[in-house]
Amino acid sequence: xxxxxxxxxxxxxxxxxxxxxxxxxxxxxxxxxxxxxxxxxxxxxxxxxxxxxxxxxxxxxxxxxxxxxxxxxxxxxxxxxxxxxxxxxxxxxxxxxxxxxxxxxxxxxxxxxxxxxxxxxxxxxxxxxxxxxxxxxxxxxxxxxxxxxxxxxxxxxxxxxxxxxxxxxxxxxxxxxxxxxxxxxxxxxxxxxxxxxxxxxxxxxxxxx
Amino acid sequence: xxxxxxxxxxxxxxxxxxxxxxxxxxxxxxxxxxxxxxxxxxxxxxxxxxxxxxxxxxxxxxxxxxxxxxxxxxxxxxxxxxxxxxxxxxxxxxxxxxxxxxxxxxxxxxxxxxxxxxxxxxxxxxxxxxxxxxxxxxxxxxxxxxxxxxxxxxxxxxxxxxxxxxxxxxxxxxxxxxxxxxxxxxxxxxxxxxxxxxxxxxxxxxxxx
DNA sequence: GCAAAAGTGTTGTCATTACACCCATGA
DNA sequence: TCATGGGTGTAATGACAACACTTTTGC
Numbered sequence: 001x002x003x004x005x006x007x008x009x010x011x012x013x014x015x016x017x018x019x020x021x022x023x024x025x026x027x028x029x030x031x032x033x034x035x036x037x038x039x040x041x042x043x044x045x046x047x048x049x050x051x052x053x054x055x056x057x058x059x060x061x062x063x064x065x066x067x068x069x070x071x072x073x074x075x076x077x078x079x080x081x082x083x084x085x086x087x088x089x090x091x092x093x094x095x096x097x098x099x100x101x102x103x104x105x106x107x108x109x110x111x112x113x114x115x116x117x118x119x120x121x122x123x124x125x126x127x128x129x130x131x132x133x134x135x136x137x138x139x140x141x142x143x144x145x146x147x148x149x150x151x152x153x154x155x156x157x158x159x160x161x162x163x164x165x166x167x168x169x170x171x172x173x174x175x176x177x178x179x180x181x182x183x184x185x186x187x188x189x190x191x192x193x194x195x196x197x198x199x200x201x202x203x204x205x206x207x208x209x
Numbered sequence: 210x211x212x213x214x215x216x217x218x219x220x221x222x223x224x225x226x227x228x229x230x231x232x233x234x235x236x237x238x239x240x241x242x243x244x245x246x247x248x249x250x251x252x253x254x255x256x257x258x259x260x261x262x263x264x265x266x267x268x269x270x271x272x273x274x275x276x277x278x279x280x281x282x283x284x285x286x287x288x289x290x291x292x293x294x295x296x297x298x299x300x301x302x303x304x305x306x307x308x309x310x311x312x313x314x315x316x317x318x319x320x321x322x323x324x325x326x327x328x329x330x331x332x333x334x335x336x337x338x339x340x341x342x343x344x345x346x347x348x349x350x351x352x353x354x355x356x357x358x359x360x361x362x363x364x365x366x367x368x369x370x371x372x373x374x375x376x377x378x379x380x381x382x383x384x385x386x387x388x389x390x391x392x393x394x395x396x397x398x399x400x401x402x403x404x405x406x407x408x409x410x411x412x413x414x415x416x417x418x
Numbered sequence: 419g420c421a422a423a424a425g426t427g428t429t430g431t432c433a434t435t436a437c438a439c440c441c442a443t444g445a
Numbered sequence: 446t447c448a449t450g451g452g453t454g455t456a457a458t459g460a461c462a463a464c465a466c467t468t469t470t471g472c
Contacts, residue, residue, distance in 0.1 A: 408469035
């Protein structure tokens, strides 16, 4: 008896994965959690999850991010979709990769963040996802991205460090200040830095349009 | 009797769609074909197809592009994945969107190309896919992209037109020539334009690295 | 000789780079 | 008073913008 071949195309689960970046101590850090189940048990992995019926990838991701960080209204952006048929040994799951950017002062617990230049072996293709996310971040660095990585108000030198970390090079302090102040993107906040054992900095904030 | 809920996640087919651009007559054109079956019968749609088992999206796309244009080794690039659960009325199909760029002299039949500023109603969410592809193209315009859109050798003024169409503005001829010649990206070809009823142009080509 | 597109230089403005010292605070 | 990071100006260079006429070919 011959079974009619209705459909020789593949069906798959659809996953999202978030590469959540923060900048702290002049380094880029990414959120990872430990897998409790096989496959890749005890290895670190990116947060993510499968799309439920009626969900877009963006809705699934917003739901997941809120669960993970407790922050509402995360900033995130698609950067690539990973479709290698063997990327999950259990079954075919394609993953839509997002970057999510977060100011470190919004993170209540930093222990799940890992420096991107000292990552151990990761589950699945998550190393590849992170590598591509970093490439995307460096290539698309702009004030909208940097805004997300900064606290509400900040010294100019902290802003400079964020640019330096992402661009991977030192910037001239005087030139940086000149440029950023002339850009019209930021303004002086009404408060000043306190409790530092050096000259307190003026604090600035991004002008929300 | 209660049915055990094994999996409340969605499975879906995975499609790729290609937004194939050419530039001709100082306009941007996109490849579309007419749907022969419902849904959206007789409307125009983007080329694409479903992933087969063991195929990555990139492999599926390369296969499809070769079928459509006859060209091997197409240049293409992912730009966005579309996951609206209602984007296909038959079942859940998510689509990975690619741009593909092609020199118009490689196209044997131009009848399936449509000017992007005069598109009729399209099938599915394909209008949205094209809009996003155009945005991506404009935002990421670089010499690698432009190279794909040019014939092997070309007059500088044709190159200028390609930049003008993508950027959506006129460029100064002298400044354009100065800049592009100083960039080190192109070199004079050994041949010269023929059979034109005006002064024949020197032809140039991109230096393949 | 006319139509059509190819090709060519100079000047002003603005953005970017390079570079080194004094300032305000807490301990 | 010392340690720590905050904060400042000027000059040289390079990139980009504005601008109009001559050249070469086919018909």
